Amino acid sequence: MKTVAVMSLQDGMQLAEDIEVGGKVAIKKGTKVDHIIKAKLEAFRVFAVQIVEAEDLAETYYEKIRVSEAFKTFQTNYNANLAAYKVAVDSFIYKKVPFRFVDLKAIADALCPDTISGKRLFSYINIMLHDESNMSYAHGLNVALICKKMGKWLRLSPEDSETLLYAGFLFDIGKFMLPNDIIWKPDKLNKMEFDLVKTHAFYGYHMLGKFGINEHILNATLMHHERCDGSGYPQGLSRDDIDPFAKMIAIADVYEAMTSARTYRAPMNPYQVVEIIKDEMYLKYDIAIITTFMNHILDEMIGNDVKLSNGMTGEVIMNNSGALGRPVVKCKDEIVDLSQQRDVKIIELI
Numbered sequence: 001m002k003t004v005a006v007m008s009l010q011d012g013m014q015l016a017e018d019i020e021v022g023g024k025v026a027i028k029k030g031t032k033v034d035h036i037i038k039a040k041l042e043a044f045r046v047f048a049v050q051i052v053e054a055e056d057l058a059e060t061y062y063e064k065i066r067v068s069e070a071f072k073t074f075q076t077n078y079n080a081n082l083a084a085y086k087v088a089v090d091s092f093i094y095k096k097v098p099f100r101f102v103d104l105k106a107i108a109d110a111l112c113p114d115t116i117s118g119k120r121l122f123s124y125i126n127i128m129l130h131d132e133s134n135m136s137y138a139h140g141l142n143v144a145l146i147c148k149k150m151g152k153w154l155r156l157s158p159e160d161s162e163t164l165l166y167a168g169f170l171f172d173i174g175k176f177m178l179p180n181d182i183i184w185k186p187d188k189l190n191k192m193e194f195d196l197v198k199t200h201a202f203y204g205y206h207m208l209g210k211f212g213i214n215e216h217i218l219n220a221t222l223m224h225h226e227r228c229d230g231s232g233y234p235q236g237l238s239r240d241d242i243d244p245f246a247k248m249i250a251i252a253d254v255y256e257a258m259t260s261a262r263t264y265r266a267p268m269n270p271y272q273v274v275e276i277i278k279d280e281m282y283l284k285y286d287i288a289i290i291t292t293f294m295n296h297i298l299d300e301m302i303g304n305d306v307k308l309s310n311g312m313t314g315e316v317i318m319n320n321s322g323a324l325g326r327p328v329v330k331c332k333d334e335i336v337d338l339s340q341q342r343d344v345k346i347i348e349l350i
Helices: 035-043 061-067 069-095 101-111 118-127 132-153 158-170 173-177 191-197 200-209 215-223 244-259 270-277 287-299
Strands: 002-005 019-021 024-027 048-051 305-308 313-318 328-331 334-337 346-349
Touching (some): 024 035, 061 118, 069 132, 069 173, 101 132, 118 132, 118 244, 132 158, 132 173, 132 244, 132 287, 158 215, 173 200, 200 215, 215 244, 244 270, 244 287, 270 287, 305 328, 313 334
Antiparallel strands (some): 002 048, 019 024, 305 313, 305 346, 313 328, 328 334
């Protein structure tokens, strides 16, 4: 809702509250404004009213975010900075112009100031929809923004935080050498296509290696698809052989890919991500990094309304430290502990 002066009301606006005169309802909530309603309000000496906004009518969390004025402002800022990042990437790919880290930092600072919460930032980038020509650029930008938050959550030094940020911007640079229709294919890749995709790690490593870039950034580019249990690519490295910055990028990369909107699916929420990767997250990813990362994200979800798979709705009131992604939810007069009710899960943020 927002307060609007009667003299500024426009036809079609909807009243969010009853208008009472002398203790009686004179104009009902939900009434749409026209010249007659405005005349009545002026006659009743009502000077300002509450008006329904688009986000008041939205039913889900992401719908409410999408129609909010704050998101629209962010979207304009995001698109301008995405264009700047795209110029930097294209200049590097096609003209061999080195990246200016000061410019990359300015992009991240513009979109991710210290005042924005991880929950709000991630929600914003999750619902941005991009056409196929911009998806690889958006993925790199989004991962960099996630890394900016991750650096604080992991309590990295200022120097290491910047290294992680730049790694987020550059780690997937090799994908720009591959066809978009394979990179963003919605269906499962066949073996030949997957073998081609796996080459992007080497491409990026060798491209960046010619410019004297920080070793951790180079390793993150080469190793971000390696996994701690040795199941990753391109070298099948195991836990102790993977650069710590590559381990951080791996988590930001996977999280962004799963939670961002695609033309063929809606964004997944953090609880859905945990449900999908919970059986392998402690084997494939660095335990300290992924638990810190997910705990920060889920802590910021406390107070959010959710819909459960049994049809109930309620508010997340507490996380369970021993059951990541299965919080305690207050549903009217009932407390549902999802760590105990394993057959019920969160399916939607509302």
